[in-house]
Every structure is written in C-alpha cells, then in structure tokens.
Amino acid sequence: MTDNTQQPGPGPQRAPADLPTQYAPAEVEGKLYDRWVERGYFEADATSDKPPYTIVIPPPNVTGSLHLGHAFQHTLMDALTRRKRMQGFEALWLPGMDHAGIATQNKVEQQLAEEGRSRQDLGREEFTDRVWQWKEEYGGRILGQMRRLGDGVDWSRERFTMDEGLSRAVGTIFKRLHDDGLIYRAERIINWCPRCLTAISDIEVDYQEDAGELVSIAYGEGEDRLVVATTRAETMLGDTAVAVHPEDERYRHLIGRQIKLPLTDRTIPVVADEHVDPEFGTGAVKVTPAHDPNDFAIGRRHDLPSLTVMDERGVITVPGPFEGLDRFEARSTIVSALREQGRIVAEKRPYLHAVGHCSRCQTTVEPRLSMQWWVKVGPLAQEAGDAVRDGRVAIHPPEMAKRYFDWVDNMHDWCISRQLWWGHRIPVWYGPNGETVCVGPDEEPPTGEGWTQDSDVLDTWFSSGLWPFSTLGWPEQTSDLKKFYPTDTLLTGHDIIFFWVARMMMFGLYALDGTPPFRTIALTGLVRDEHGKKMSKSFGNVVDPLDWMDRYGADAVRFTLARGANPGADVPIGEDWVQASRNFANKLWNATRFALINGATVDGPLPAAERMSATDRWILSRLDAVVAEADAGYEDYQFAKVSDLLFHFAWDEVFDWYVELSKTVFAAGGEPADVSRRVLGEVLDRTLRLLHPIVPFVTEELWTTLTGRESVVVAAWPEDTGFRDAAAEAELATVRRVVTEIRRFRADQGLQPGQRVPARLELDGTGLAGHEEAMRALLRLQPAGDAFEATATLPVAGATVALDLSGVIDVEAERKRLQKDLAAAEKELKQTTAKLGNEGFLAKAPAPVVEKIRARQATAEADITRLTGQLERLPRG
RNA sequence: GGGCGCAUAGCUCAGCGGUAGAGCGCUUCCCUUACAAGGAAGAUGUCACAGGUUCGAUCCCUGUUGUGCCCACCA
Numbered sequence: 001m002t003d004n005t006q007q008p009g010p011g012p013q014r015a016p017a018d019l020p021t022q023y024a025p026a027e028v029e030g031k032l033y034d035r036w037v038e039r040g041y042f043e044a045d046a047t048s049d050k051p052p053y054t055i056v057i058p059p060p061n062v063t064g065s066l067h068l069g070h071a072f073q074h075t076l077m078d079a080l081t082r083r084k085r086m087q088g089f090e091a092l093w094l095p096g097m098d099h100a101g102i103a104t105q106n107k108v109e110q111q112l113a114e115e116g117r118s119r120q121d122l123g124r125e126e127f128t129d130r131v132w133q134w135k136e137e138y139g140g141r142i143l144g145q146m147r148r149l150g151d152g153v154d155w156s157r158e159r160f161t162m163d164e165g166l167s168r169a170v171g172t173i174f175k176r177l178h179d180d181g182l183i184y185r186a187e188r189i190i191n192w193c194p195r196c197l198t199a200i201s202d203i204e205v206d207y208q209e210d211a212g213e214l215v216s217i218a219y220g221e222g223e224d225r226l227v228v229a230t231t232r233a234e235t236m237l238g239d240t241a242v243a244v245h246p247e248d249e250r251y252r253h254l255i256g257r258q259i260k261l262p263l264t265d266r267t268i269p270v271v272a273d274e275h276v277d278p279e280f281g282t283g284a285v286k287v288t289p290a291h292d293p294n295d296f297a298i299g300r301r302h303d304l305p306s307l308t309v310m311d312e313r314g315v316i317t318v319p320g321p322f323e324g325l326d327r328f329e330a331r332s333t334i335v336s337a338l339r340e341q342g343r344i345v346a347e348k349r350p351y352l353h354a355v356g357h358c359s360r361c362q363t364t365v366e367p368r369l370s371m372q373w374w375v376k377v378g379p380l381a382q383e384a385g386d387a388v389r390d391g392r393v394a395i396h397p398p399e400m401a402k403r404y405f406d407w408v409d410n411m412h413d414w415c416i417s418r419q420l421w422w423g424h425r426i427p428v429w430y431g432p433n434g435e436t437v438c439v440g441p442d443e444e445p446p447t448g449e450g451w452t453q454d455s456d457v458l459d460t461w462f463s464s465g466l467w468p469f470s471t472l473g474w475p476e477q478t479s480d481l482k483k484f485y486p487t488d489t490l491l492t493g494h495d496i497i498f499f500w501v502a503r504m505m506m507f508g509l510y511a512l513d514g515t516p517p518f519r520t521i522a523l524t525g526l527v528r529d530e531h532g533k534k535m536s537k538s539f540g541n542v543v544d545p546l547d548w549m550d551r552y553g554a555d556a557v558r559f560t561l562a563r564g565a566n567p568g569a570d571v572p573i574g575e576d577w578v579q580a581s582r583n584f585a586n587k588l589w590n591a592t593r594f595a596l597i598n599g600a601t602v603d604g605p606l607p608a609a610e611r612m613s614a615t616d617r618w619i620l621s622r623l624d625a626v627v628a629e630a631d632a633g634y635e636d637y638q639f640a641k642v643s644d645l646l647f648h649f650a651w652d653e654v655f656d657w658y659v660e661l662s663k664t665v666f667a668a669g670g671e672p673a674d675v676s677r678r679v680l681g682e683v684l685d686r687t688l689r690l691l692h693p694i695v696p697f698v699t700e701e702l703w704t705t706l707t708g709r710e711s712v713v714v715a716a717w718p719e720d721t722g723f724r725d726a727a728a729e730a731e732l733a734t735v736r737r738v739v740t741e742i743r744r745f746r747a748d749q750g751l752q753p754g755q756r757v758p759a760r761l762e763l764d765g766t767g768l769a770g771h772e773e774a775m776r777a778l779l780r781l782q783p784a785g786d787a788f789e790a791t792a793t794l795p796v797a798g799a800t801v802a803l804d805l806s807g808v809i810d811v812e813a814e815r816k817r818l819q820k821d822l823a824a825a826e827k828e829l830k831q832t833t834a835k836l837g838n839e840g841f842l843a844k845a846p847a848p849v850v851e852k853i854r855a856r857q858a859t860a861e862a863d864i865t866r867l868t869g870q871l872e873r874l875p876r877g
Numbered sequence: 878g879g880g881c882g883c884a885u886a887g888c889u890c891a892g893c894g895g896u897a898g899a900g901c902g903c904u905u906c907c908c909u910u911a912c913a914a915g916g917a918a919g920a921u922g923u924c925a926c927a928g929g930u931u932c933g934a935u936c937c938c939u940g941u942u943g944u945g946c947c948c949a950c951c952a
Binding site for chain 1: 880882883888889896899900901902905906907909910911914918919931932933947948951952
C-alpha cells in the first residue's frame with residue numbers, strides 16, 4: 001500500500017463515451033469493496049512508522065441485523081478512519097461483535113420454544129452449542145451488511161467477545177479485580193427478572209409509569225393499631241417491621257412495641273427511621289427487607305430479619321392459603337382476605353408510580369434478596385471521572401460530559417453475575433468445606449471431590465468493557481496493543497454512555513495502568529424518521545438500510561446520514577433526502593463525465609497565476625478555502641457542516657458556474673483551454689478526495705477514472721495550498737450577479753430560456769470585458785445591430801452594463817419589475833439612512849459594520865437613480 | 878421530584894449581536910451538445926410569548942407557555 005498520488009497516472013482509464021449518463025451504484029459498489037479488501041487497504045500494520053489512528057467498533061449484538069443507527073455511526077467512523085488513512089496515519093478500524101448474553105440467550109430460547117423445547121431440556125452444554133450455531137448464522141449477516149455499507153474495517157482483526165483471546169482478558173481482569181478486593185460476593189437486593197430468571201443491573205431496568213393502587217391496611221390490634229399504605233400488599237407476608245418517623249407524634253408511643261401482622265401468626269416491631277416521610281400516605285411503612293431495596297436498607301439499620309416470600313418465578317412460597325399464587329394474583333387475593341377481616345381502612349386509590357421492567361422482556365422486575373457478584377465501583381469510577389475532568393479524555397459535544405459525570409459520580413456497585421448460560425462463566429470454584437478460589441486463566445482449577453464452579457456467567461457489558469484493549473491482545477503485550485492503544489475516537493450513541501462508555505473507562509484505566517482507552521468520546525444522537533419520530537416497530541416506520549442502499553446506493557444513504565450529523569443531535573432521515581443524495585452522486589458523475597469529455601488533466605503543476613483567467617483563479621481560490629474549511633469540519637466531527645459545504649461548493653460553484661463558464665473557453669480552444677482543463681481537473685481531483693470519506697464508492701469510481709491512478713483510498717488528503725485571490729473572487733461575484741440579473745430580466749419578460757435574443761453588452765470600463773463571450777453564451781444573446789434602445793442597465797464596478805433588447809420588450813412587465821425593484825431600493829435607503837443618522841450607532845458600532853451600511857446606502861441611492869431613469873425611458877404603454 | 882435540551886419557511890433542520898439560510902416541497906418556463914436523478918427564474922418567515930440589556934436582539938439575561946430526553950429507593 002503506497003501513496004500513489006505523486007506519480008502521474010496513465011490517463012483516464014476509460015473513454016468518456018463508456019460512461020453512461022446515469023450513475024448505477026449497484027454496478028460498482030460490490031466490485032470496489034472487494035478490490036479494496038483484496039489490496040489490503042484496510043489492514044493496519046503494527047510495525048509501520050506512521051502514527052497510529054485507532055477506532056474500535058462498538059460491537060453490534062449478534063442478535064440482530066444492522067439498522068439505520070448502525071449505518072449512521074458506521075458512516076461517521078468510516079469517514080474518520082478513511083480521512084486519517086489519507087492523511088498518512090496507520091489507520092485501524094477494528095470490527096467485531098458482542099455475544100450479548102441475555103439478549104442472545106432469549107432469542108435462542110424463543111427459537112427452542114417454537115420447537116416446544118426449553119433450554120433445560122437441552123442442558124447447559126448443548127444449549128450453548130446451539131447458541132454458537134446461532135451466532136455463526138446471524139453474525140455473518142451483520143458482516144455482510146458492513147461490507148455493503150463500505151465499512152473500511154480491518155477484517156484480519158475481527159473479534160468476538162467470546163473469542164478465546166477475549167475470554168482470557170475477561171478471566172484475567174476478573175482475577176485481578178478479585179484479588180484487589182474490587183470484586184466481591186454479597187447477598188443484597190437485586191433487580192430480578194422472573195421471566196429471564198436472572199439478576200439484572202440497575203440500568204437494565206426500564207421505569208415506566210404504571211397505574212398502581214394504594215391500599216391502606218390496618219396492622220396491630222387495639223391500642224397498637226396502626227395503618228400502613230402500600231401498592232404491594234403481597235409482600236406483607238414477608239414484613240418484619242413497621243417503620244415510622246422518629247419525630248412523628250402520632251406513632252411515638254408505638255415505637256419499640258410488637259404488633260400483630262395480619263394474616264399471619266407473627267408479631268413485628270415498630271421501628272423509628274429517619275427515611276420515613278411522615279407526609280406520605282399514613283406516615284407508617286411496612287418493611288419487607290427481602291423484597292424492597294429501601295426496606296432492605298431499613299432492615300439493616302435495625303437488624304431486622306429478611307423473609308423471602310416468593311420463588312424465582314414470583315410465586316408465593318409461604319405455607320398457607322396463598323402458597324403457589326403468582327405475585328399479582330396474590331396481591332388481589334390478599335387484599336380480599338384483608339377486607340374480609342375489616343382491615344382495609346381506605347379502599348384502593350389509583351396511584352401512578354414508576355415500576356421497573358426488564359429491558360429485555362418488559363416483565364415487571366421483582367426486587368429480590370440474593371447472593372451475587374459485584375464490582376466495587378468507587379475507586380474505578382473516581383478514576384473514570386477524573387480522566388475526563390483533567391482533560392485526558394475529551395467528550396464531544398461537551399454538553400454531554402455532564403451526563404457522564406452524573407453517572408460516574410453516583411454509581412452504585414455493579415451487579416455482574418447473571419443466572420444465564422450464555423456468557424463468560426465466573427471463574428470461581430467452591431470447595432467441599434466452603435472454600436472459595438478465584439482461578440486465573442493460566443491456573444488449573446482445583447480438582448477433587450466436592451469442588452464445583454460457580455454456575456453464573458458475567459454481565460455481557462463486563463466483556464464489552466474490555467473491548468478497546470482485549471481486541472488488541474491484552475493481557476499479552478502484543479505489538480497491536482503497543483501500536484494502537486489507546487484508541488483515538490470512541491464514536492457511539494449517547495444512549496450507551498452508562499452501559500458501555502463508563503465501563504470501558506473504568507476497566508481501561510485499571511487494566512492499562514491509568515491509560516484511558518480513548519482520547520475522544522464522540523457521542524451521536526439517534527436516527528429518527530423524517531418527522532423526528534423515533535423509529536420503532538410499533539409505529540411501522542422502521543427502515544432497513546439495505547433497502548435504501550439497494551435502490552439508491554450506499555453512498556446516498558451515507559451522505560444523507562452525514563448531512564444530518566449535527567453533533568449530539570438526533571438525526572431525522574427520510575426517503576426523499578436519500579433521493580436528493582443520490583442525485584448529488586449522479587451530479588458528480590456527470591460533472592466528471594464533462595471533465596473527461598473535455599480532456600481535463602490532473603498531472604503536473606498548476607499553470608502559473610499569470611496564465612490563468614480570473615475564472616480559473618476564482619475557483620482555485622475557493623477550492624483552497626473549501627479544503628481548509630472542510631478539513632477543520634472533519635476534525636471537529638462537524639459532518640453535517642462538511643457535507644453541506646462540499647455539496648454546495650461542488651454543485652453551486654463548480655458545476656453551475658465554473659463548468660458553465662468554461663464551456664466557452666473549451667470551445668475556443670488554445671492556451672486558455674489548456675489552462676482550464678488543468679484547473680478543472682485539479683478542482684475535481686481535490687473535491688473528490690474531500691468527499692471520499694463520506695461517499696467512498698462514487699468518488700473511487702470517478703477519481704480512478706479521472707486520474708488513472710490506483711485508488712483514492714490511499715491517495716493523499718488534499719491540503720490548502722494557500723492560494724487566495726480576493727480580486728478574482730470579487731470579479732466573479734460580479735459576473736454572477738450580472739448574469740443572474742439579466743436572466744431575471746429575461747424570465748420577467750417571458751422569454752423562453754433557449755430563445756436567442758439580439759442584444760448588445762457594453763462592458764467597457766466594468767472590468768468584465770474578458771467575460772463577455774462566456775456571458776453572451778450563458779445568456780443566449782446574439783449580436784445585434786446599432787438601432788437598439790437601452791432598456792436594461794446595471795451599475796457594475798462603477799460603470800454600466802447596457803443590455804439592449806429591442807422589439808422583444810414587454811413594457812408593462814418591465815414597468816412592474818422596475819417599480820418593484822425601486823420600492824425595495826427605497827426601503828433599503830430609508831433603513832440605511834436611519835441607521836447612519838443614529839449617533840449611538842456611529843459611536844459604538846465597529847468600523848467595518850458602518851462601512852458596510854454606507855456601501856448599502858450608496859448602492860440603494862444608485863439603484864434609485866438608475867431605476868427611476870429606466871422607468872422614465874420606458875415607452876408609454 | 879431533580880437535571881439537561883429544544884421552540885427559525887409547508888416538512889426536517891442549520892445559523893447567530895449588525896440586511897433571515899439549506900434540503901425537500903411549492904409556482905413559472907425550458908429535454909440549451911455533462912446531467913430532466915437536469916437547467917433558469919420565483920414565492921413563502923411578527924426567528925414561540927412577555928419583559929430586560931444594547932446604538933442595534935432571531936442570537937445575550939429573566940420569566941411564561943409548549944415540547945423532548947436523561948436521572949431518581951418515597952411505601
């Protein structure tokens with residue numbers, strides 16, 4: 001892989017006639033991608049001298065297929081790495097997938113259910129075999145989609161979180177954290193999904209407002225009677241206390257006493273606890289330490305026992321009339337039983353409150369006391385926060401940093417064990433006498449009678465948290481790790497800051513001795529439909545990116561996504577917009593076709609400025625400015641800005657004006673034509689390079705055809721050569737203004753665009769003489785005799801452009817046009833005069849602003865004079 | 878209950894102290910020898926509302942309303 005930019009190419013690869021007039025993405029995209037991979041363009045070399053640039057892909061779950069959100073993020077990551085590669089970096093974009101523990105297990109269980117089987121029927125080993133099969137089948141689909149999108153990833157380094165190497169990383173860090181006392185086992189209240197039958201972490205719980213019912217139940221007898229309010233009556237079987245606020249006069253006399261718990265033969269104490277809000281409900285709270293995190297905390301403070309009343313499926317286990325009832329059945333049954341006993345003092349009251357649901361299956365989460373493994377996040381999170389606070393890691397856009405801090409600074413310990421079969425098994429063994437041994441990946445597990453391995457697996461985010469370095473070979477000190485760690489940019493959705501980003505930070509800093517896993521965290525928004533609505537299956541507005549890519553090409557989808565990529569903001573996308581992008585690709589195609597037909601050249605130095613026309617100097621001046629601006633935009637993740645800039649530069653300036661003006665030059669031939677050929681080639685060459693990171697396919701096809709060189713993928717990134725020509729820019733601005741003005745006149749006159757009109761252009765003294773021929777061609781003017789009456793004049797550069805159009809003038813139309821312009825000029829004069837009469841303005845406004853207003857005033861005055869004169873000279877209708 | 882963000886053309890969004898912008902849509906004309914997936918010309922906005930700061934506010938400040946997102950163990 002060499003930079004082939006400097007060598008002259010053999011010339012255009014194909015004759016212009018070979019290029020059809022429409023770009024057909026389907027015919028080139030697959031071919032080009034295969035070529036890139038074959039030539040190894042995306043394979044990074046750990047031994048090279050080039051500075052590294054690394055992005056690790058947020059590994060998609062093997063469960064799914066890529067959606068527009070992936071397409072969006074992949075486009076941006078691809079653009080970043082492609083640009084860096086062109087800039088001469090050793091660019092690595094490392095691909096891979098996540099085993100997605102609970103999600104994948106659920107999918108395979110569903111598949112089994114359709115066969116009428118359960119995972120228990122298969123047993124652990126056979127079940128995991130089955131998941132591996134599933135991975136082979138569906139994982140391949142995702143990789144195919146990535147190729148289709150044009151992702152320039154290094155396939156030789158593809159990784160999967162359950163790979164042997166990555167599993168070693170998991171074992172290694174577990175052991176190290178364990179030995180450092182940062183992983184421990186403890187019995188606590190956890191979020192339990194009674195359907196998935198596993199613990200889940202806090203952030204895997206979705207809270208939704210549910211309509212519950214608050215019932216008031218009388219506890220105790222006689223003088224000890226007191227009323228509690230609850231939405232979860234079924235848990236009362238496990239109550240081991242009632243808590244009241246210590247200052248609450250209503251209950252003071254009861255504190256410390258034992259009261260009768262209804263429906264049971266137990267008595268429970270009344271305890272005083274600061275956390276009870278006397279204002280809420282009755283001010284007395286039933287305490288169920290085994291089934292509520294708050295109550296668990298109260299229980300600990302008061303040394304209360306915990307009584308578990310449900311099994312793992314949410315079925316009541318307390319012997320008696322409620323045994324065997326599902327938790328929701330139990331709730332109503334228990335309320336009825338209490339009512340019969342006259343213990344419901346206030347009837348059910350509707351009560352809206354947040355209830356946790358399993359983010360994987362939406363089942364209502366059951367807080368449950370259970371023994372789990374935990375990561376002690378305190379010191380890790382502190383480091384993770386500091387790395388951003390002290391600037392070692394930048395968050396982009398910066399507003400998002402607050403969200404990150406809120407999380408890492410208030411993080412609870414992380415429950416990492418899952419009662420699943422698919423995932424990394426916890427490397428801990430239990431001995432016959434209650435011994436516990438944490439076994440590192442290089443150690444032999446204890447053998448002998450009675451030793452068993454912990455049956456749980458790790459939270460899937462545990463292995464994802466190691467991704468930036470486990471994929472590079474850690475814990476081995478590989479050349480990849482040395483060369484490519486830390487990675488440069490982590491680009492991902494802001495929705496997984498907590499799940500993933502914060503955890504990679506914690507683990508990276510811990511495992512790599514304080515080196516954070518990336519330098520910049522670039523957070524993107526979510527892709528939405530064309531009305532800004534979230535894409536979801538229930539709305540029926542989900543779009544398969546493959547469908548659009550098939551119809552409009554991958555570039556069109558990519559360009560549309562890039563154009564919507566305002567930092568941190570959500571990205572709306574609609575099919576119309578993809579069409580517009582497709583049209584742009586086609587425009588590029590045809591402009592290049594024009595260049596080839598006219599013999600544009602890309603080799604050798606640019607002609608000296610003296611040999612170039614003002615038009616040539618103008619476009620080259622603009623080109624350099626655009627290169628600088630686009631480059632800065634890329635550097636700042638301003639993809640929308642860059643795309644928009646290049647779109648308008650290419651279309652509005654190069655294609656609509658430079659190309660149009662150059663047609664006359666090419667027709668005339670000679671030295672000016674040679675110069676323009678080289679300039680046009682240069683402009684296209686660099687514009688295509690600038691666009692390549694975003695729209696790799698069409699630019700590759702056109703650039704190689706135009707230059708005859710190997711590939712734009714390995715071409716040098718364009719640089720601002722510092723060529724600026726303000727005079728030429730001003731001159732061309734005038735040309736454009738004059739031409740537009742005359743076109744407008746023509747349109748107002750109802751002249752057909754193609755109609756040749758006898759006319760005379762008097763450009764003496766305007767400085768535009770050199771453009772006369774081009775302007776005449778653009779305006780479809782043909783030579784006229786002498787007997788013309790001036791009917792359209794424009795003040796330009798201190799002189800006058802006189803356009804004579806006799807015999808074709810619609811006097812009334814022209815009068816209307818002039819009157820409208822006159823009114824506008826008068827308004828402008830009034831405004832500017834008022835402004836300039838304002839002393840405060842003159843005293844405080846910066847000089848350039850005042851000058852600008854003065855110029856506007858002068859223009860308005862001149863316009864009024866001219867327009868008035870023209871109106872007077874109009875023949876009477 | 879906290880925190881953050883947003884309200885600009887019919888739609889989706891840029892912009893930002895000094896004459897309101899883009900894409901799509903819309904109107905009129907045109908198959909002009911790169912392109913009809915195109916060309917030319919054009920219409921459209923009390924920049925949410927109310928105050929304030931300023932010579933000047935769409936932009937800065939305050940409040941109001943509407944709207945979206947994140948976080949939160951009040952039964």
